[in-house]
Amino acid sequence: MALSQHLSKSRQFLAIARNYSAAASLVNVEVNDKSGVAVVTLQRPPVNSLNLELLTEIKQTLTGLEKNKSRGAIITSAFKTFSAGLDILEMYKPNPDRAKEFWTTLQDVWISLYSAQFPTVALINGPAPAGGCLLSLCCEYRIMVPKAVIGLNETQLGIVAPSWFAASMENVIGKRQTELALTTGKLFTTDEALKVGLIDEVVQTKEEGLEKAQGFIGSFARISPFARSLSKQTVRGGTIRSMVKGREADLQLFLATIQQDQVQKGLGLYIEALKKKQAA
Numbered sequence: 133m134a135l136s137q138h139l140s141k142s143r144q145f146l147a148i149a150r151n152y153s154a155a156a157s158l159v160n161v162e163v164n165d166k167s168g169v170a171v172v173t174l175q176r177p178p179v180n181s182l183n184l185e186l187l188t189e190i191k192q193t194l195t196g197l198e199k200n201k202s203r204g205a206i207i208t209s210a211f212k213t214f215s216a217g218l219d220i221l222e223m224y225k226p227n228p229d230r231a232k233e234f235w236t237t238l239q240d241v242w243i244s245l246y247s248a249q250f251p252t253v254a255l256i257n258g259p260a261p262a263g264g265c266l267l268s269l270c271c272e273y274r275i276m277v278p279k280a281v282i283g284l285n286e287t288q289l290g291i292v293a294p295s296w297f298a299a300s301m302e303n304v305i306g307k308r309q310t311e312l313a314l315t316t317g318k319l320f321t322t323d324e325a326l327k328v329g330l331i332d333e334v335v336q337t338k339e340e341g342l343e344k345a346q347g348f349i350g351s352f353a354r355i356s357p358f359a360r361s362l363s364k365q366t367v368r369g370g371t372i373r374s375m376v377k378g379r380e381a382d383l384q385l386f387l388a389t390i391q392q393d394q395v396q397k398g399l400g401l402y403i404e405a406l407k408k409k410q411a412a
């Protein structure tokens with residue numbers, strides 16, 4: 133499709149996305165007029181913790197971008213935190229039906245983002261623990277600001293990162309570093325993350341990050357989108373197939389895990405600690 137035609141379609145999507153954002157407003161989508169790249173900004177205050185509603189909007193946004201053959205997407209945050217990960221309140225004293233929908237939607241978001249045909253960049257403009265890190269690991273390129281942290285810190289909450297969380301990290305930094313990171317629940321500083329390859333670039337500001345992200349996506353301008361996306365599928369296909377095959381068992385494991393007394397106690401203490409931190 134010619135770029136002018138494509139941009140006209142993108143503008144139509146932008147109009148739809150703007151209307152949608154106005155109605156629901158947890159995700160804002162802006163399509164760059166020149167490049168056709170969408171900037172997807174998460175905006176659930178205060179820390180973009182991923183609850184059912186935010187995950188649902190992310191899922192709908194990704195579906196819209198895929199349908200409109202997006203040129204690329206940059207995922208970032210409207211706040212000083214990229215994402216605080218899964219909303220702990222979705223797992224603490226959960227309603228079983230909602231918990232089921234919550235986890236299924238998280239799985240859907242992972243599948244859509246991990247297998248997106250268009251190029252994806254995470255512009256990590258603040259802390260990205262656990263589910264926040266997972267979101268960025270689904271992208272093809274990660275750009276981060278200084279003085280932030282990123283990692284799968286689930287063990288610090290007394291829970292275990294599911295196998296597809298671990299695989300997402302392993303595919304980026306390798307088995308050895310993933311094992312060390314997961315067993316300790318490590319949150320990497322920006323410098324540590326760069327050193328281990330968990331992120332690709334450090335920028336001083338979000339604006340600089342947006343430019344770099346556009347540059348990364350622009351680097352595919354002369355590559356056939358078909359060849360690009362099939363190559364991505366070749367590399368990621370095994371991880372995706374294994375997640376999809378195991379998703380029902382994974383859901384049951386999640387539901388059983390969060391019902392355990394010990395896990396509930398741990399989550400309760402963690403929530404208390406977060407609240408005390410704010411009061412201090």
Ligand SMILES: CCCCCCCC/C=C\C=C\CC(=O)SCCNC(=O)CCNC(=O)[C@H](O)C(C)(C)COP(=O)(O)OP(=O)(O)OC[C@H]1O[C@@H](n2cnc3c(N)ncnc32)[C@H](O)[C@@H]1OP(=O)(O)O
Pocket residue numbers: 178179181213215216217218219220221259261262263264285286289291292293294295385386389403406407409410
């Ligand atoms: C063998 C396989 C087994 C498989 C079993 C499956 C089981 C796996 C299950 C779950 C996996 C979960 C993954 C997750 O993502 S869990 C979430 C982990 N997240 C964190 O640990 C981050 C916690 N938050 C922070 O560290 C900070 O908030 C930070 C993001 C650094 C931002 O700091 P700051 O700007 O100082 O903001 P505050 O800490 O003051 O927080 C502001 C308010 O937001 C609330 N908050 C923060 N994080 C969360 C969260 N994740 N969920 C819900 N609420 C959160 C915080 O309590 C403050 O609230 P309030 O204003 O009411 O006091």
